[in-house]
Amino acid sequence: MAFALPWAFIIFSCSLAFSVRGSHRLYESDLRSVSPANVDQLHRTAYHFQPPEHWINGPMYYNGVYHLFYQYNPKGAVWGNIVWAHSVSMDLINWMRVEPAIVPSKPFDQYGCWSGSGTVLPGNKPVILYTGIVDKNNTQVQNYAIPANLSDPYLRDWIKPDDNPLIVADASVNRTAFRDPTTAWYGSDGHWRISLGGRRKRRGMAFLYRSRDFRHWVKARHPLHSVAGTGNFECPDFFPVMLRGSNGLDTSAVGNDIKHVMKVSLDATRYEYYTIGTYDHKSDRYTPDAHMIDGWNGLRYDYGNFYASKSFFDPKKNRRILWGWANESDTTDNDIQKGWAGIQLLPRTLVLDPNGKQLLQWPIEEVDTLRSSNKVEIDDKEIQTGELVEVEGITAAQADVEVTFSFSDLDKAEPFDRRWNRYDAQRICGRRDSTVGGGLGPFGLVTFASEKMEEYTPVFFRVFKDEQYNRSLLLLCSDASRSTLMNGKTAMKNGTDAYRPSFGGFVDVDLREKRVSLRSLIDHSVVESFGGGGKTVITSRVYPTMAVGNRARLFVFNNGTEPVRVDRLVGWSMKAPLHMNQ
Ligand SMILES: *[C@@H]1O[C@H](CO)[C@@H](O)[C@H](O)[C@H]1NC(C)=O
Ligand SMILES: *[C@@H]1O[C@H](CO)[C@@H](O)[C@H](O)[C@H]1NC(C)=O
Ligand SMILES: *[C@@H]1O[C@H](CO)[C@@H](O)[C@H](O)[C@H]1NC(C)=O
Numbered sequence: 344m345a346f347a348l349p350w351a352f353i354i355f356s357c358s359l360a361f362s363v364r365g366s367h368r369l370y371e372s373d374l375r376s377v378s379p380a381n382v383d384q385l386h387r388t389a390y391h392f393q394p395p396e397h398w399i400n401g402p403m404y405y406n407g408v409y410h411l412f413y414q415y416n417p418k419g420a421v422w423g424n425i426v427w428a429h430s431v432s433m434d435l436i437n438w439m440r441v442e443p444a445i446v447p448s449k450p451f452d453q454y455g456c457w458s459g460s461g462t463v464l465p466g467n468k469p470v471i472l473y474t475g476i477v478d479k480n481n482t483q484v485q486n487y488a489i490p491a492n493l494s495d496p497y498l499r500d501w502i503k504p505d506d507n508p509l510i511v512a513d514a515s516v517n518r519t520a521f522r523d524p525t526t527a528w529y530g531s532d533g534h535w536r537i538s539l540g541g542r543r544k545r546r547g548m549a550f551l552y553r554s555r556d557f558r559h560w561v562k563a564r565h566p567l568h569s570v571a572g573t574g575n576f577e578c579p580d581f582f583p584v585m586l587r588g589s590n591g592l593d594t595s596a597v598g599n600d601i602k603h604v605m606k607v608s609l610d611a612t613r614y615e616y617y618t619i620g621t622y623d624h625k626s627d628r629y630t631p632d633a634h635m636i637d638g639w640n641g642l643r644y645d646y647g648n649f650y651a652s653k654s655f656f657d658p659k660k661n662r663r664i665l666w667g668w669a670n671e672s673d674t675t676d677n678d679i680q681k682g683w684a685g686i687q688l689l690p691r692t693l694v695l696d697p698n699g700k701q702l703l704q705w706p707i708e709e710v711d712t713l714r715s716s717n718k719v720e721i722d723d724k725e726i727q728t729g730e731l732v733e734v735e736g737i738t739a740a741q742a743d744v745e746v747t748f749s750f751s752d753l754d755k756a757e758p759f760d761r762r763w764n765r766y767d768a769q770r771i772c773g774r775r776d777s778t779v780g781g782g783l784g785p786f787g788l789v790t791f792a793s794e795k796m797e798e799y800t801p802v803f804f805r806v807f808k809d810e811q812y813n814r815s816l817l818l819l820c821s822d823a824s825r826s827t828l829m830n831g832k833t834a835m836k837n838g839t840d841a842y843r844p845s846f847g848g849f850v851d852v853d854l855r856e857k858r859v860s861l862r863s864l865i866d867h868s869v870v871e872s873f874g875g876g877g878k879t880v881i882t883s884r885v886y887p888t889m890a891v892g893n894r895a896r897l898f899v900f901n902n903g904t905e906p907v908r909v910d911r912l913v914g915w916s917m918k919a920p921l922h923m924n925q
């Protein structure tokens with residue numbers, strides 16, 4: 344590595360830029376009496392990237408430095424006044440905030456600098472493509488920006504050349520739904536390509552543009568992809584994955600051992616969906632594989648609170664990294680009170696499942712460096728019906744827990760009700776919550792639990808027998824419905840409710856192995872859970888009032904009639920990196 348981060352500057356810039364409310368300090372202090380007024384600060388995360396308000400633009404790696412660009416309102420904890428804020432890191436864990444990269448200033452972006460992506464062009468030249476808002480009617484165009492000084496390791500200064508905008512909507516395009524350019528990929532015909540999100544009536548559109556010189560862009564006659572009835576595509580992401588192995592691929596990679604992934608954020612549901620398929624370079628079209636569901640019932644990166652994600656190729660470690668954003672699940676009034684809203688979830692590596700039917704996600708290995716020596720292990724422990732086993736000795740509100748469960752008899756699983764919609768896992772999690780006994784399950788973790796279980800957020804599995812198809816189904820749920828007493832009691836005013844869904848997703852594992860794994864990363868107001876080795880991921884945002892700081896507790900539970908065994912559980916207290924409050 345050519346240089347190190349100047350730590351002193353980080354600390355200085357943190358305290359300069361924001362009023363530092365160190366959740367690490369709160370967390371270390373004894374929080375016996377928590378009044379509603381300071382509850383909100385307890386929910387600030389410690390090891391998630393969290394400026395006051397943000398969602399993601401294109402993250403990028405350039406010359407030894409990771410860059411995170413994110414949508415940021417410098418004036419408040421609500422959406423508006425959007426600029427491209429910019430932070431840099433050597434390790435994706437410790438971050439240093441630098442000057443915003445792109446702010447509204449020119450006719451082609453004076454009403455907003457919205458999302459986009461970075462591409463590193465031949466000759467090692469980075470360029471950003473982003474959406475500019477040109478008028479009060481929300482008219483969207485695509486612009487570019489380049490670094491002013493390639494010798495500056497942090498690329499602090501970005502220029503918006505005068506030949507912007509590069510792309511304006513033609514008459515066939517809805518110019519108020521025309522945004523979020525992807526990272527560009529290069530074809531053997533010497534053309535760069537990008538995709539842009541939009542809509543044609545109710546049809547979601549991933550428009551395709553081509554350019555030889557990255558300046559003059561021509562719209563292809565056909566979109567790269569489109570889907571009827573989904574509504575607007577936002578933040579499209581299009582990238583190759585290897586058929587086998589865990590290496591990531593550069594966005595322009597070609598070859599026989601490659602599949603492509605198309606991800607869109609659907610404004611209509613506020614969730615993200617992806618398909619795996621084939622990209623035909625000649626016709627420039629993407630076709631999802633036959634068994635893929637393209638639309639609201641499709642595969643999701645995360646079945647909880649996760650949106651506006653972007654992936655990028657990390658040449659340093661040869662991997663593709665996915666990065667998503669989670670909004671708050673409290674109310675706008677709460678956000679204004681807290682002074683912040685929105686967190687960046689942990690970066691995740693993204694690979695194709697060897698079965699080719701889905702992607703696998705896992706927190707980047709750098710997250711493990713935050714595990715402290717404060718660790719707890721449970722081995723080979725049977726959990727009986729109704730039993731709660733405390734995971735003691737770690738900081739339950741700021742932890743990383745990995746657990747493997749096993750069981751002996753699949754036949755004891757409860758039947759899957761034929762009237763249930765296989766694609767509505769969330770509703771099934773709501774009906775069959777952790778208090779409703781089953782055969783095999785519910786079993787799992789109880790996170791953010793208060794002393795007498797007045798508040799708790801269970802993350803649990805449930806096995807069903809699907810007699811119609813002679814198969815077992817594994818459901819993962821992350822239930823925020825009992826996570827807080829805040830609403831009605833204290834901080835929630837005016838009858839406005841926090842959003843406390845019981846998120847759910849099926850986990851496509853072979854249950855004949857009679858073993859399932861779960862990893863949950865817990866951080867004050869967020870729990871990110873990876874089921875089945877990253878097959879199904881669910882993120883919940885929660886706002887406990889009692890299960891905070893040192894008073895939060897963590898348990899393993901089983902509410903099924905069948906005993907389950909904890910083969911192994913390891914939990915760590917997590918350290919806070921030095922990007923606090925950036
Ligand atoms: C915005 O839209 C209105 C109504 O269509 C139109 O009258 C006005 O000229 C537009 N303004 C701009 C700046 O395009
Ligand atoms: C470019 O960045 C380098 C490294 O930070 C610096 O030494 C140099 O003065 C910069 N050049 C300009 C023109 O600002
Ligand atoms: C254009 O897109 C905007 C924003 O999504 C939408 O409100 C409007 O109805 C669309 N117009 C047409 C003609 O589809």
Ligand SMILES: *[C@@H]1O[C@H](CO)[C@@H](O)[C@H](O)[C@H]1NC(C)=O
Pocket residue numbers: 729777778779780789801900902
């Ligand atoms: C397990 O079920 C019992 C009885 O319904 C309930 O009181 C308890 O809260 C449940 N445990 C969890 C973690 O939901």
Ligand SMILES: *[C@@H]1O[C@H](CO)[C@@H](O)[C@H](O)[C@H]1NC(C)=O
Pocket residue numbers: 813
């Ligand atoms: C159901 O599946 C099991 C193995 O998964 C198999 O042994 C059994 O014969 C199947 N039953 C039917 C009726 O197909």
Ligand SMILES: *[C@H]1O[C@@H](CO)[C@H](O)[C@@H](O)[C@@H]1NC(C)=O
Pocket residue numbers: 612613614649650670671672673842
């Ligand atoms: C996050 O906030 C909740 C509660 O207001 C909404 O219901 C979600 O739609 C929203 N999610 C996104 C991605 O904006």
Ligand SMILES: CC(=O)N[C@H]1CO[C@H](CO)[C@@H](O)[C@@H]1O
Pocket residue numbers: 836837
């Ligand atoms: C919109 C609304 O009803 N706001 C009210 C919320 O509650 C406070 C008092 O708790 C009132 O002052 C607001 O008018």
